[in-house]
Amino acid sequence: STCYQTTSSLCEKAITLNGTEYPRDCYTNVSDRILNLIGKNLHHKQYHPLCLLKQRIVNFIYSKFVNSRGNPIFSVHDNLNPVVTLEQNFDNLLVPHDHPSRRLSDSYYINSKFMLRAHTSAHQHDLIKCGLDNFLVFGDVYRRDEIDSTHYPVFHQMEGVRLCGVSEFTQKYLTVERCSTYWSSFETKSLTDDLQFEWKHIITDESISVDRRIFLVLLSDFEYQWTDTYFPFTHPSWELEIKHKNDWLEVLGCGIIEQRILEKAGAGHKIGWAAGLGLERLAMKLYDIPDIRLFWSTDSGFLVQFHTDNPDRQISFKPFSHYPQCINDISFWIPEEYSSNDFYDLVRSVGGDIIEQVTLVDVFTHPRTKRTSHCYRIVYRHMEKTLTQQEVNEIHTRIEEASRKKLHVEIR
Ligand code: FA5
Ligand code: MG
DSSP states (O other): OOOOSOHHHHHSOOEEETTEEEOOOTTOOOOHHHHTTTTOOGGGSTTOHHHHHHHHHHHHHHHHSBOTTSOBOOEEEOOOOSEEEHHHHTGGGTOOTTOGGGSTTTSOBSSSSEEEOSSGGGGHHHHHHTTOSEEEEEEEEEOOOOBBTTBOSEEEEEEEEEEEEHHHHHHHHSOHHHHHHHHHHHHTTOOOHHHHHHHHHHIIIIIIHHHHHHHHHHTTTOOEEEEEEEETTEEEEEEEEEEETTEEEEEEEEEEEOHHHHHHTTOTTEEEEEEEEEHHHHHHHHHTOOOGGGGGOOOHHHHGGGOOSOTTSOOOOOOSOOOOOEEEEEEEEOOSSOOHHHHHHHHHHHHGGGEEEEEEEEEEEOTTTOOEEEEEEEEEOOSSSOOOHHHHHHHHHHHHHHHHHHHOOEEO
């Protein structure tokens, strides 16, 4: 991948997080704005909607999955360091070297060895290696992504992993003869494609359908659909979408864990599924929260509405104000090395949470010079007051200046 941010970043001092110093290098692309959001831990804040949702899910899983003595079998991990190695975030999960999520334009790198986790799956390998079979991980995750009401560069996920011994599984679902074929081929790792296919089919139909249903319970009676998808770490894989404002909103990805991942973590004799749930998206639906930026609001008008000791309480958020939007366009010629995510990140860095949405509205390539220009529409709206056109213009000008300086674009 390309190295940008060369000279300037090397002069700056190292990044210190939780008392650890990380030297900058040509991979470093975290902005101060993102670094300042680390440690906010919204999912730990009492009476925050994400904390309520976490408690609701944990209570549900604790009651649903118990051992013969009636004790919960899932362990919950909500305090793991969001700074992870590239091995944790990618390699341990078989993410190929050319996968888009590894690009500097898609993930936040501290340097060439460490990054801010882009998903809670980054902890799968370590926890499985510890010998855990059933666990949940809650945490903040970081991504360079689009800007609109359902995307934010920092959001929260819950990872669910459930493993079970192959023999235990086969006893439950297969006849004795089929069982011994599977078991012996499994032991010698000689699972043919055919067998593997059938094997996965059985897991899919029998056990996953049971386990997948747990998410539907959480979703009450929303309209939903499962779609087939691809992840490097599961096969087969699915996404769960729920109906939201007349559109499908993706809330979760899941699937059967690739056997090689379990082998690498010393659990090759087990099989299992994993799932990753977007907490904000589910909370938006459950509590009628119209915009993902609201989760970061410290306005009591927002927080007071979630002040309850009963995480199962039905809460329907009432917008405390409707302030008008201000819309400004920006057009520029892009240099050869350019990614829209760099621009989105810069807009958020300069404008902060008054940026409601940024959309690429026009792409034009000059027939003679072959230069390309992008036009973006930036929607400004403050959550707590009316913005004046002058305030917006000032920020818009700062965005233009920063784009020129940092992204080397030429404003039209
Ligand atoms: C993953 O992150 C996988 N690790 C999920 C997974 C885990 C699959 C285990 C299989 C096994 P994905 O990139 O689709 O997948 O993100 C999962 C969920 O996070 C999405 O469904 C969505 O609810 C939420 N999400 C993704 N990007 C954003 C964003 N920018 N803002 C808010 N929520 C987001
Ligand atoms: Mg997805």
